[in-house]
Amino acid sequence: MRTFVNKNDLLKIDLVAYILETDQQLYDMKDVEEKFAISGYMLRETVAAINLDINNLFQFDWLMIEKGTIYQNYRVTRYHLYKLSQLYFNLSPLKLLLEKRVLTGTIPSYTTVQSEYGWSTSYFFAQKNQLTELVPIDGKYDFIQAAYAIYTYFDDKPSFSKRASTISREVIRFLLDEALIDEEHLAQKTVLVNFFVTEILNHGDTNDFDVSLVFTIGAQVSLPNSISGLIGCDVHVFMAKLLEILDVYDFLLPHTNYSFLPEIDHEINQTKTRVHPILKKFFATLDVQTIETLSHRIAVYSQRFSYKQEWFFKHEGVINLNYFRDIYPSVFKLLPDIVDQVNAAHTIVRSPEQELFEFNLIGMMFDQITAADIDRVIINVNFTETQMTNQMIISMLRGHINHANVYFTQNVLDADIFLSDAIDDTLTGEQVIWKKPPTLSDWRALGELLVKVKQHEA
Numbered sequence: 001m002r003t004f005v006n007k008n009d010l011l012k013i014d015l016v017a018y019i020l021e022t023d024q025q026l027y028d029m030k031d032v033e034e035k036f037a038i039s040g041y042m043l044r045e046t047v048a049a050i051n052l053d054i055n056n057l058f059q060f061d062w063l064m065i066e067k068g069t070i071y072q073n074y075r076v077t078r079y080h081l082y083k084l085s086q087l088y089f090n091l092s093p094l095k096l097l098l099e100k101r102v103l104t105g106t107i108p109s110y111t112t113v114q115s116e117y118g119w120s121t122s123y124f125f126a127q128k129n130q131l132t133e134l135v136p137i138d139g140k141y142d143f144i145q146a147a148y149a150i151y152t153y154f155d156d157k158p159s160f161s162k163r164a165s166t167i168s169r170e171v172i173r174f175l176l177d178e179a180l181i182d183e184e185h186l187a188q189k190t191v192l193v194n195f196f197v198t199e200i201l202n203h204g205d206t207n208d209f210d211v212s213l214v215f216t217i218g219a220q221v222s223l224p225n226s227i228s229g230l231i232g233c234d235v236h237v238f239m240a241k242l243l244e245i246l247d248v249y250d251f252l253l254p255h256t257n258y259s260f261l262p263e264i265d266h267e268i269n270q271t272k273t274r275v276h277p278i279l280k281k282f283f284a285t286l287d288v289q290t291i292e293t294l295s296h297r298i299a300v301y302s303q304r305f306s307y308k309q310e311w312f313f314k315h316e317g318v319i320n321l322n323y324f325r326d327i328y329p330s331v332f333k334l335l336p337d338i339v340d341q342v343n344a345a346h347t348i349v350r351s352p353e354q355e356l357f358e359f360n361l362i363g364m365m366f367d368q369i370t371a372a373d374i375d376r377v378i379i380n381v382n383f384t385e386t387q388m389t390n391q392m393i394i395s396m397l398r399g400h401i402n403h404a405n406v407y408f409t410q411n412v413l414d415a416d417i418f419l420s421d422a423i424d425d426t427l428t429g430e431q432v433i434w435k436k437p438p439t440l441s442d443w444r445a446l447g448e449l450l451v452k453v454k455q456h457e458a
Contacts, residue, residue: 009088105202380415
């Protein structure tokens with residue numbers, strides 16, 4: 001995705017991201033020059049360019065350089081970083097050619113681009129060759145995935161034609177009415193359908209729409225005449241490919257209005273049979289139907305995962321599971337067992353995509369993880385002031401720690417952590433002493449102890 005931003009703008013993005021992640025008030029220029037392998041002159045020019053861009057977008061000056069030190073005048077957030085990335089994507093020559101391909105179905109000729117934008121012959125063909133190396137220009141099904149992933153990554157979308165937008169609205173309404181999708185992330189689903197419809201309209205006939213690909217989904221519901229009359233193509237191919245493209249990005253809801261191929265259904269049932277005993281043992285307190293439903297969901301998702309292509313994974317980006325690894329350590333002993341069973345017949349989850357797969361597994365199991373009190377921690381609150389003080393502290397804790405299966409109580413001896421403002425040598429559990437009111441370091445110490453207790457008991 002980064003290739004769609006030119007080299008100088010990419011340096012600006014990386015510098016903003018570095019300052020955002022390290023979160024210091026000031027930086028020694030020599031350290032930053034060494035970090036990015038650039039000269040002092042280049043660093044000064046880059047800072048000046050960032051300040052100009054941020055001032056144009058947000059009307060404030062961000063960085064200041066004085067006596068070899070870079071200072072922040074204002075704390076930027078990931079929002080500012082994303083808006084900058086979007087700006088640089090819109091300035092990219094690759095984006096210009098990509099958008100022409102999206103909206104017209106072809107990359108424009110040199111003479112067209114030269115007359116409209118003044119590009120030289122060598123510059124045009126350099127950009128065109130780079131785009132064709134990055135994006136499957138001629139593979140329509142793959143191109144839709146690539147274009148959607150690229151625009152979504154930069155929080156952008158093309159200016160779709162009025163006709164494509166009108167048809168897409170009708171398609172979205174039909175999908176909602178048939179309960180094939182829901183309204184969650186509806187804006188993203190609408191953009192994806194617009195890409196799909198635009199590609200259909202650009203190429204006129206679904207017979208040219210990768211029909212050599214085997215359909216993995218069979219639609220058991222027909223498009224209404226109000227839509228089929230507008231698209232003017234094979235409605236069966238349209239419907240099958242539409243459901244597949246929605247399925248690629250996990251937008252398609254489980255429903256009886258479509259079915260997988262018999263061999264795919266067989267794979268799903270086999271995976272479900274292998275996964276079920278593992279889930280039954282882990283979630284021992286949950287009822288039979290809950291385990292049955294969860295096993296089926298994981299099996300279906302596993303098979304869907306095997307059909308995802310590279311652009312889905314580029315769209316998702318890097319997944320970091322450290323947070324969940326800290327608060328649900330037992331779950332991370334379960335996940336490799338599930339992956340092993342999913343891969344038992346043939347490799348579905350490859351190593352580069354395993355963290356994304358595990359992240360989505362956590363999402364599917366989250367309600368069950370909570371219901372089964374996995375990695376539960378009990379904190380006993382007992383301050384030396386009044387009962388009102390204890391209630392206030394418990395309310396504060398619940399406001400800050402309202403997940404992760406952490407429970408708060410008073411006057412018990414078998415808690416995992418004892419929180420107070422005084423030492424009690426009669427207690428055998430972990431003790432945390434807080435000031436009144438607690439400081440940031442007090443909150444940090446409690447959080448670190450929560451992780452320690454969970455890791456120890458997992």
